[in-house]
Amino acid sequence: xxxxxxxxQVGNSIGEISDASARSEQxxxxxxxxxxxxxxxxxxxxxQAVDHLSLTVQQGEIFGLLGPNGxxxxxxxxxxxxxSVPTSGKVRVMGYExxxxxxxxxxxxxxxxQETALYEELSAWxxxxxxxxxxxxxxxxxxxxxxxxxELVQLLDRKDSRVGTFSGGMKxxxxxxxxxxxxxxxxYLDEPTLGVDVQSRRAxxxxxxxxxxxxxxxxxxxxxxxEAQALCERIAIIDHGKLIAxxxxxxxxxxxxxxxxxxxxxxxxxxxxxxxxxxxxxxVKQDGTYLTITTQGITNVVPQIINIISQEGEIRNISVxxxxxxxxxxxxxxxxxxx
Amino acid sequence: MLQRLSxxxxxxxxxxxxxxxxxxxxxxxxxxxxxxxVNFLIxxxxxxxxxxxxxxxxxxxxxxxxxxxxxxxxxxAHSFRLQQATAAEANDLIQAGRIVAxxxxxxxxxxxxxxxxxxxxxxxxxNLNTDFTNDIRRAVPLSITSxxxxxxxxxxxxxxxxxxxxxxxxxxxxxxxxxxxxVAFMLGALLPAGTGAAREWEKETMKELLLSPASRWAxxxxxxxxxxxxxLASVTLVxxxxxxxxxxxxxxWGEMIGFSLLTLAIFIALGTLLGTxxxxxxxxxxxxxxTSIPLFFLSGAFGPISFTTPVVQFLAxxxxxxxxxxxxxxxxxxxxxxxxxxxxxxLILCGYALAVIVLATIALRRSTMAH
Numbered sequence: 001x002x003x004x005x006x007x008x009q010v011g012n013s014i015g016e017i018s019d020a021s022a023r024s025e026q027x028x029x030x031x032x033x034x035x036x037x038x039x040x041x042x043x044x045x046x047x048q049a050v051d052h053l054s055l056t057v058q059q060g061e062i063f064g065l066l067g068p069n070g071x072x073x074x075x076x077x078x079x080x081x082x083x084s085v086p087t088s089g090k091v092r093v094m095g096y097e098x099x100x101x102x103x104x105x106x107x108x109x110x111x112x113x114q115e116t117a118l119y120e121e122l123s124a125w126x127x128x129x130x131x132x133x134x135x136x137x138x139x140x141x142x143x144x145x146x147x148x149x150x151e152l153v154q155l156l157d158r159k160d161s162r163v164g165t166f167s168g169g170m171k172x173x174x175x176x177x178x179x180x181x182x183x184x185x186x187x188y189l190d191e192p193t194l195g196v197d198v199q200s201r202r203a204x205x206x207x208x209x210x211x212x213x214x215x216x217x218x219x220x221x222x223x224x225x226x227e228a229q230a231l232c233e234r235i236a237i238i239d240h241g242k243l244i245a246x247x248x249x250x251x252x253x254x255x256x257x258x259x260x261x262x263x264x265x266x267x268x269x270x271x272x273x274x275x276x277x278x279x280x281x282x283x284v285k286q287d288g289t290y291l292t293i294t295t296q297g298i299t300n301v302v303p304q305i306i307n308i309i310s311q312e313g314e315i316r317n318i319s320v321x322x323x324x325x326x327x328x329x330x331x332x333x334x335x336x337x338x339x
Numbered sequence: 340m341l342q343r344l345s346x347x348x349x350x351x352x353x354x355x356x357x358x359x360x361x362x363x364x365x366x367x368x369x370x371x372x373x374x375x376x377v378n379f380l381i382x383x384x385x386x387x388x389x390x391x392x393x394x395x396x397x398x399x400x401x402x403x404x405x406x407x408x409x410x411x412x413x414x415x416a417h418s419f420r421l422q423q424a425t426a427a428e429a430n431d432l433i434q435a436g437r438i439v440a441x442x443x444x445x446x447x448x449x450x451x452x453x454x455x456x457x458x459x460x461x462x463x464x465x466n467l468n469t470d471f472t473n474d475i476r477r478a479v480p481l482s483i484t485s486x487x488x489x490x491x492x493x494x495x496x497x498x499x500x501x502x503x504x505x506x507x508x509x510x511x512x513x514x515x516x517x518x519x520x521x522v523a524f525m526l527g528a529l530l531p532a533g534t535g536a537a538r539e540w541e542k543e544t545m546k547e548l549l550l551s552p553a554s555r556w557a558x559x560x561x562x563x564x565x566x567x568x569x570x571l572a573s574v575t576l577v578x579x580x581x582x583x584x585x586x587x588x589x590x591x592w593g594e595m596i597g598f599s600l601l602t603l604a605i606f607i608a609l610g611t612l613l614g615t616x617x618x619x620x621x622x623x624x625x626x627x628x629x630t631s632i633p634l635f636f637l638s639g640a641f642g643p644i645s646f647t648t649p650v651v652q653f654l655a656x657x658x659x660x661x662x663x664x665x666x667x668x669x670x671x672x673x674x675x676x677x678x679x680x681x682x683x684x685x686l687i688l689c690g691y692a693l694a695v696i697v698l699a700t701i702a703l704r705r706s707t708m709a710h
Contacts, residue, residue, distance in 0.1 A: 081550055083546075083549055083550065103552045103554075104552070106550055106551060106552040107552040109550070111546070111550045113543075113546045113550075115543040115546070117543055117544050117545075117546040117547040117550075118544070118547075119357070119361060119542075119544055119547075120542070121360075121361050121364040121365055122357070122360060122361065122364070126357075126360065130353055130357050130547075131547065131551075133349050133350065133352075133353030134350060134353065134547070134548070134551035134552075134553050135551060135552065135553075136346045136349065136350075136552070136553075162364075
């Protein structure tokens with residue numbers, strides 16, 4: 001699934017709600033980055049959780065923060081939301097500096113924490129009502145906004161049910177709705193689809209993509225590379241608190257991944273050296289009549305390879321496998337993402 | 340400025356309302372918060388009622404007027420719970436461990452008194468418990484003196500002339516009940532406040548609060564208000580039991596209400612502080628229950644703390660329970676239990692309240708979800 005084929009169906013609802021949130025929107029200035037981290041450090045005693053991290057997230061983009069467990073993602077996010085104070089360095093959110101303007105930042109930030117932080121003993125409505133009070137949503141608008149949000153996340157018919165009775169996917173949807181209730185400019189989602197079924201995951205992806213269409217900035221941390229690929233315009237990979245790479249998923253794959261070309265020939269090839277000498281070819285392996293060629297990134301060597309092999313004889317079969325983010329991640333961090 | 344204040348008030352009320360709703364739904368901790376203080380009151384009262392006077396059988400081998408007067412003197416000694424029995428019944432009772440002592444008034448009691456001859460009143464004591472044994476040892480001679488003073492006023496020439504501080508004596512139970520009430524208030528405040536604060540951390544909902552633009556003092560005030568309103572239920576129950584069931588009426592109603600609210604404020608702030616620091620409901624509950632009993636015994640529950648040793652007095656004065664007991668004894672019985680005066684005692688309690696509220700605010704401000 002790619003971000004192009006996700007059906008966006010909820011944009012207008014969010015738009016109406018966000019328009020009503022004048023206070024939250026008034027600071028919007030598209031020239032400033034949504035998030036700007038400069039030389040950011042956080043240490044706990046001798047442990048350096050975040051190590052001189054510099055990163056900029058532009059307004060209106062969906063940005064993914066990837067890293068193995070303990071890599072410093074959550075610590076970074078905590079500093080962005082003002083929950084944790086940096087040891088050194090600077091964080092600015094929509095131009096507001098943390099921790100000095102932490103309160104203003106919280107006003108324009110919508111958060112969906114990994115643990116959802118919902119009051120399970122209360123109803124869906126009571127959860128949103130409490131959130132509305134905490135964020136000072138005008139009383140006149142409160143009821144209408146909560147209703148619209150519940151409609152948006154398809155939980156209006158369960159508004160009076162206790163959250164404790166909801167499935168994982170419903171809780172995630174409610175948490176997302178709650179994060180949108182006060183019309184934030186920046187939305188942060190920590191593992192938004194962790195533990196939810198495929199159907200709910202699809203719905204959540206739809207919501208997230210619709211946020212981008214509304215011009216909102218979305219920051220996601222995820223352990224699902226497929227999710228990052230589907231949603232994020234840019235990805236930052238961090239490990240041991242350091243920024244390893246930041247780019248679009250395609251460019252990361254081009255730079256750090258490798259296409260795999262698999263060929264079946266009529267007779268074993270005698271042109272392995274010629275193929276290996278081609279620019280962009282990283283590795284050539286032959287097993288009988290089967291040839292496996294690994295390239296550096298996505299290159300245009302396929303026609304040249306076909307040209308060389310076809311001079312020797314018939315090509316019975318050929319397939320090209322795209323590089324994936326798993327390979328990129330493995331290469332950059334030396335570990336699989338879910339380790 | 341006004342807008343900000345209005346927003347803060349909304350946050351305070353929202354937090355209070357939400358905590359009350361959550362507590363009412365999660366019944367275990369609510370039941371604990373409401374009924375534990377009342378239980379405490381009942382248990383301690385039973386302990387006092389059960390242990391006040393020594394059960395004693397009197398074998399009346401003589402039923403003459405002097406023997407009757409002696410029996411009356413014993414019954415006025417405030418140390419015996421008397422019952423008349425035959426020698427065989429009394430023997431069975433003491434053998435069965437049902438009574439502490441058997442007092443036998445001999446057959447020639449009246450005769451020998453009339454003839455000015457010495458009389459031996461046999462006292463058989465089950466000296467298993469030193470407290471009761473000493474009560475018997477003190478009370479029997481006291482009864483004899485009392486008997487002589489009434490039967491032969493001309494013979495007994497040394498009599499006490501008592502000057503009382505207070506217009507009436509206060510029995511053990513009314514005095515103790517007020518102390519128990521203060522400890523019950525302490526529990527009734529500590530439990531809902533402590534568990535209410537710890538619940539946010541335990542269930543990881545604290546992030547919802549910390550990620551909002553609401554000021555932390557407003558959240559804290561809201562949580563305290565919620566706990567305060569919930570604690571009123573247990574306080575009302577305790578007061579109803581004390582006033583209606585036990586029958587102890589306060590002399591100064593206004594003081595009683597004011598001191599009760601002040602006591603609640605301190606322990607609600609302390610509970611919120613504990614909940615914020617411990618972040619788990621079970622340790623908060625254990626600590627609240629664990630500290631209430633030592634504080635009860637330390638803070639002058641059974642009598643004025645000034646009658647005890649300097650070390651105990653020093654320790655007692657470190658804790659607000661002591662000052663709360665002093666003030667409530669004044670409100671209920673018009674007692675003055677220390678030389679500080681009501682105003683200073685109130686100020687000390689206010690100081691405690693302020694200090695704990697400040698500490699709780701600092702604890703919440705310094706709390707992060709840091710990983």
